[in-house]
Amino acid sequence: MPQITVEKNSRTFKKDGKDFFYLADTCWSAFTNITIEEWEYYLNLRKYQGFNVIQINILPQWDASGTELNYSPLPYKDEKAKIFDFTEFNEEYFKHARLMCEIAKDKGFDLALVVLWCNYVPNTWASKMLSSNVMPYEFIEKYIGKVHETFSDLEPIYIISGDTDIDTEETKKYYLRAAEDLRKKAPDLLQTLHIKGRLDVIPEEFIDVIDFYMYQSGHNAENPAMPYLLAESFYTKYPAKPIINAEPCYEQMGYSRQMYGRFYQFDVRRAAWMSVLSGACAGITYGAHGIYSWHKIGKSFGMGLGEGFDSPNSWNDAIKYPGAWDYGHLKYMLEMYGVNELVPLNKVLNPTKDIRMAATKNLDEMFIYVPINTNIKVDEDLSGYDIKIIDLEHKNVCNPNVKIADGKTIIQMHNFEKDALIVIKR
Incomplete structure (x- = not known):
């Protein structure tokens, strides 16, 4: 076996x-x-x-x-x-x-x-x-x-x-x-x-x-x-x-x-x-x-x-x-998403540690867990990535509004009622 x-x-x-x-x-x-x-x-x-x-x-x-x-x-x-x-x-x-x-x-x-x-x-x-x-x-x-x-x-x-x-x-x-x-x-x-x-x-x-x-x-x-x-x-x-x-x-x-x-x-x-x-x-x-x-x-x-x-x-x-x-x-x-090992990332700029972020070693996929809805500011230019937000309560998927400036990315609030997972894929 x-x-x-x-x-x-x-x-x-x-x-x-x-x-x-x-x-x-x-x-x-x-x-x-x-x-x-x-x-x-x-x-x-x-x-x-x-x-x-x-x-x-x-x-x-x-x-x-x-x-x-x-x-x-x-x-x-x-x-x-x-x-x-x-x-x-x-x-x-x-x-x-x-x-x-x-x-x-x-x-x-x-x-x-x-x-x-x-x-x-x-x-x-x-x-x-x-x-x-x-x-x-x-x-x-x-x-x-x-x-x-x-x-x-x-x-x-x-x-x-x-x-x-x-x-x-x-x-x-x-x-x-x-x-x-x-x-x-x-x-x-x-x-x-x-x-x-x-x-x-x-x-x-x-x-x-x-x-x-x-x-x-x-x-x-x-x-x-x-x-x-x-x-x-x-x-x-x-x-x-x-x-x-x-x-x-x-x-x-x-x-x-x-x-x-x-x-x-x-x-x-x-x-x-x-x-x-x-x-x-x-x-x-x-x-x-x-x-x-x-x-x-x-x-x-x-x-x-x-x-x-x-x-x-x-x-x-x-x-x-x-x-x-x-x-x-x-x-x-x-x-x-074919993910094996995830490396924790300290790139979320929001003033809380409760929003967690990790990525694959090659940074092809990143994930952000958002327990309470808010705009997410990331210290990374994500212009080369596809970004989705998954409603973890009902498993609905949204295409968020995203703003990129000065090497930073703002992923704007979703309209789900509970926690969500942001999936960022190169």
Whole structure:
């Protein structure tokens, strides 16, 4: 099977020798909460929408919704409190997880599997609040062996950490051990870290271990610039590798810190385009509140810990949120224009950083994301280019009025009601 690869000093992915744009959906709780029938329905729709990767937590997601299914990777030493006995494995769990992965692969998806979410590792923000299922260090070797045996021939990406702040030597020791053991067993499979929201720090010990960077701009409404600020940081601070915003705000997720409000279609679309045009051009991940935890009517949600998100709608409502189609449209647009790597440009002269601009290396195509309608002034003579404005809500296209003088271009306001993408083609 062709697998996703990264060439040295490249900011993009390849698969089977061709450019590959990583468009993932977040389904952290797949192995514990989803029936096979539901899984088939979910995958079919996401395939229609253009997704090609599914992000899943190998171990139970700590804030998954309640479920009547009885899938547990390990026996319990306290079943009521759901405390694991880290000795042996429940083979049926891994058979079920393997089957779900095989179904996804048969439908054309690649897998991005989280190895150790932060609550399973000591001295992370989550394990400090919920320490009952921290994995013993001596069990890591056995666990990694099981992960490799179950999944590696399916050629997944291994996301070594999940939502992790890597602040202590003990935490680093866990993740380095997991990464090193997997690298020995599956040397050709890509590895990365999924780090804590709004964080841009990768410990030096991991820079040469991981193959690409994941950040999460997250679900905090007080930080709307995070999608592009983090992309800029990773682009300028670290050696050249692919960059992905692997957890932007999820559609209809309640604002973090129990702040009243939710993110809607415009918000998640804004986060995607801002990320991709600011350095994180290798791909983007979508998330829907109610899908990542696979919520069902009448079931519990969350644990009252961490970011404290408001309740989700059920999965069969959440799967129909319109933002997923916008993410597929983003991928389609880049493929339609034959775009692989995008280089961020600082040529917009408007007094805001929220308008994002990027171009191909040869400057044959340029893109400007305009979240709020205004005249756009560009520090470039664009007289040799065709300029179109695409309404990102309804996908209508307009031919704008353009004025060029003194080596600068003014692209005049469109008359669409929401955000727009300006496409500039030589």
